[in-house]
Amino acid sequence: MSTPAPQRKVAVIGSGIAGLAGAIRLAAQGLAVDVFEAEHTVGGKISEQHVDGFRFDRGPSVLTMPQYIDDLFRLAGEDPAAHIRYERLDPVFHYFFADGSRFQSHADRERFITALSELTVTRPEELRTFFHRAARKLELTDPVFLQRSLHRLRNYTDRATFRGLFHLGALQAFTTMDRANRRLLRDPRTVALFNQYASYNGSDPFQAPATLNLIAHYELGLGAYYPVGGMYRIAAELHGLAERLGVRFHLGTPVERILTERRRVTGIRVGGADLPYTAVLANADVHHVFRILLPDVKGPRLVLDRPRSSSVVVFFWGMEGTSPELGLHNLFLSGDQRDEYEHLFRAKNIGADPSVYVYISSKKNPADAPPGMENWFVMISVPPLSERTDTEAEMDKLRARAREAAITKLSRLLGRDVSAAIRVERTMDPRTIAQRTRSAFGSVYGYSSNGMLSAFLRHANFSRRVKGLYLSGGSVHPGPSIPLSLLSAKIASGMVVEAVGK
Ligand SMILES: Cc1cc2nc3c(=O)[nH]c(=O)nc-3n(C[C@H](O)[C@H](O)[C@H](O)COP(=O)(O)OP(=O)(O)OC[C@H]3O[C@@H](n4cnc5c(N)ncnc54)[C@H](O)[C@@H]3O)c2cc1C
Structure with missing residues (x-):
């Protein structure tokens, strides 16, 4: 009689959006997954509170790319609309300028352009150029920089990468958002309006590369949405989906250590007990992972101390x-x-x-x-x-x-x-x-993107120093926000499946 194959188990540390998505992806591939969450609720930065008849979303409020959430339900063979629905916003934002003037950003492109060029001295062609460039930046970066690992050599040898590198000029990586915006847009209010998209990942438009102008395209080109019932519905519904797939949640259970032997993950320590796992998918901040959970491993300082x-x-x-x-x-x-x-x-x-x-x-x-x-x-x-x-x-x-x-x-x-x-x-x-x-340090978006090389200096979705350790979430590649954290979970869980098998 052959001995049964050992059960391959993955521990996910943290139930932020990338922890939930990673657990769902792994469980959908048939892996046994346990999620350990220090808090008593899931969701991490996506949270809510009720006070005297008021409900407040406590974290993210602007949702883009909800299709990445829907993908998770589809992976599990479920209809996303049966669980969560989104309303596309129009107008998206009400802007109040310091001089007392007001503007509403309409989802309809022509309406946006007409209204802003009537309010300011911005010409419609300037705005059309801005939107065209922002869309192009996303089109070039998405397949190369966002949808997959930047840290695997084989990812640099295909056509999409060459196309991205060939069109480096279009990415405007060597100038800042503010400089690029001032060069194109004559009205200071319009410059300020587009500059402020740097704050969406906690960066400075006077230092961050103009590549980040693509953030405006997520919101104004691809659309901003409101999940019916509030932002916390996203975390709550993904929690439910993960449980239906057999993921086990251990809430109020902080992980104290990631256990290793000869630079390979062997498990985690929780409440003083050592639990064996084949792989760990850490959703916790990468700084916490190396400085607190792996005190004996020298983390990559160039990455962690940025x-x-x-x-x-x-x-x-x-x-x-x-x-x-x-x-x-x-x-x-x-x-x-x-x-x-x-x-x-x-x-x-x-x-x-x-x-x-x-x-x-x-x-x-x-x-x-x-x-x-x-x-x-x-x-x-x-x-x-x-x-x-x-x-x-x-x-x-x-x-x-x-x-x-x-x-x-x-x-x-x-x-x-x-x-x-x-x-x-x-x-x-x-x-x-x-x-x-x-x-x-209580930062909201992991590391700042205030530099041309920041995309390359984010930690990879796997560790070169500890085999069996994978990383997801806003502090690692491809970066912060709900959509990018969901992409990090996709990349990292794909690597876990590749390494651990089905
Ligand atoms: C106020 C605010 C506004 C924001 N606005 C937006 C917005 O409008 N749009 C947008 O897209 N994004 C926004 N963001 C950013 C977005 O919320 C984050 O990028 C995203 O939620 C990060 O998710 P994550 O997967 O990295 O996990 P996190 O949410 O960081 O969660 C990590 C989880 O790991 C757990 N954990 C850590 N260490 C351990 C341990 N040792 N053991 C067990 N568990 C552990 C933590 O308790 C936590 O639950 C905002 C964030 C904040 C705070």
């Missing part, structure tokens, strides 16, 4: 009354963007007039607030924790400044004292983010 992305302070305000001039997504732009980013990335502080983002999910989902009220998620970018801000007193000061700046700006541009309408208040800052998600 500057982190920015963080945020968020105020969750339950507001009395309703605001017809506001939509689901609202951005009150800084009047001095250069000063804003100088403070954020160089002085490690908040400038005199920071941009303020306000997300009101009760505009789409009235049940998120009591009748006649709204749930405001008010966000300001701040530096991640550092020697300058990691004392409690310093961080409290920064948070107080952010609150004052938000109230001043919103009150001025809305023409009323917004603080008078606040009935309920909760706060999130880099400390909370670091505690709840173990994101190093």
Whole structure:
């Protein structure tokens, strides 16, 4: 009688979006998967809270590429629409410029162009060129830089890569977003509007390569969506799908160590007990993985010690009354963007007039607030924790400044004292983010993209130093955000299946 093959087991560390997606992909391939999550709920940065009749999404709010979520249901042979539905947004954002002018970004391209060229001195051709270039950047980078590993030699030898490299000029990798935008767009408000897409991955438009102008194409070309019921539905529905595929979840169970023998994964340590696993798919921040979970392995310093992305302070305000001039997504732009980013990335502080983002999910989902009220998620970018801000007193000061700046700006541009309408208040800052998600230094988007080589300096989806260790999530290739984290899970889980077999 032949002996049965040993059960191949994979431990997933963390149930952020990439942990959930990785577990689903592995289980759909027939692997036995256990997910260990330090918190008592799944989702990582995608989370929600209920306070006195208000529901607040606590993390991401702008959803692009929902088809990557749908793919996971299809892999399991399920109909995504039976579980989660999305509404395409139009308008996408309500913009409030510092001079008091307002603009709504319409999903319809011509409507967008007409409205912005009527409001500003931007010519329609400038905008058409911007959109064409942004789309082209995504078309060139997607197959080469986003959909697969950048760290495998064999991925550099096919036509798509050569095409990408041949068209390096179109990527505008050697100039900054701000420089490229100023060269093309004559109106400073239009430049500011497109520059601010750098903040979508916690970067600085005055340092980040103009390649990142492709982010605008995700939102305005491919579309921004709202998941019916709120952002947390994404995590909750993927949790359900994973369980239906047989994934076992261990919530409130922090992993203490990744166990290795001769540089190969042998298991993990949880609650002092050593559990054997053939492979580990780490969804935790790569800094946490090497510095805390693998203290005896020298992590790649060039990768791990790079500057982190920015963080945020968020105020969750339950507001009395309703605001017809506001939509689901609202951005009150800084009047001095250069000063804003100088403070954020160089002085490690908040400038005199920071941009303020306000997300009101009760505009789409009235049940998120009591009748006649709204749930405001008010966000300001701040530096991640550092020697300058990691004392409690310093961080409290920064948070107080952010609150004052938000109230001043919103009150001025809305023409009323917004603080008078606040009935309920909760706060999130880099400390909370670091505690709840173990994101190093409380940064929101892993590492910053403030450099031409940043895409190449992100950690790979596998470890060269520890065999059997794979990595996914916003801190590794191809980068942060829901869609890119989902791609990281696809790449990393593909590697696990290749290595461990079915
Ligand atoms: C305020 C905010 C706004 C954002 N806005 C947007 C947006 O509008 N659109 C967008 O696309 N993205 C946005 N993002 C970014 C997006 O949320 C993240 O890029 C994405 O969710 C990262 O997911 P992840 O897979 O890296 O895991 P994370 O969400 O970072 O989760 C990692 C998980 O691992 C767990 N973990 C860590 N260490 C251990 C351990 N030792 N043992 C067990 N578990 C462990 C953590 O508890 C956590 O649950 C935003 C993020 C924040 C915080």
